[in-house]
Amino acid sequence: MSNSDLLSTLSTAFECWRSNRNGRQVPTPNTLREQAVGLLEHYSSSKITSVLRISGSQLKQWRNSISPPVNNPQFVHLPILAPSTQTTFNVELKFFQGDTMSL
Template identity: 45%
Template sequence: MAIAKKTNQIVEAFELWRKNRLSRRSATPQALRQQAVDLLEHCSSSKVNAMLRISGTQLKQWREAVEPSPTSSDFIRSPGQGAREPVANDHLSVELRLCNGAALTLSGDISQALLVAMIQEVRS
């Protein structure tokens, strides 16, 4: 639910800025750009584009120009970043929270390949 609330706040912030900007050509404030980029941690780029009514080109430029803010403790490191490979005997528990507030929890013996395939399927 926290993600859905945060997403709604960002959408409202964009709408408020649009209502109060001096002209249609006013540059999007840096804080709003950062929030849009941060949403990519939880939503696909097409979903962010639609929710915030911004173009894919804008979001791509912002993503390249803005460093994402530090993530919370639920950050998952990829194996190339020093995280250890899961062992077959490990008990894995994964929780996926979507922008709409829905959550999916998986636990048990889940291979990395299965997890990657599921994430790719969700993002498409």
């Protein structure tokens, strides 16, 4: 995915979140904040703030509050259980718009 695709995709995610949030006082989801801060490696802060329609102070605050990203694995290994063991698993998915899904 090219850099311009990243910015465009995140802009779409911000618009989707804005159209589905419950009021203007709802804080921006951490996933969107982290992605906006990640774009600083490829774009100027003024380009990010204008495309995402956020303030420069918001972006700066997010950058200062986010710790360095932890390398999350793309695949999660589950334990192998004996056939007689009856254990349940709970799986929670977190999407970049801030939504979650539990299984």
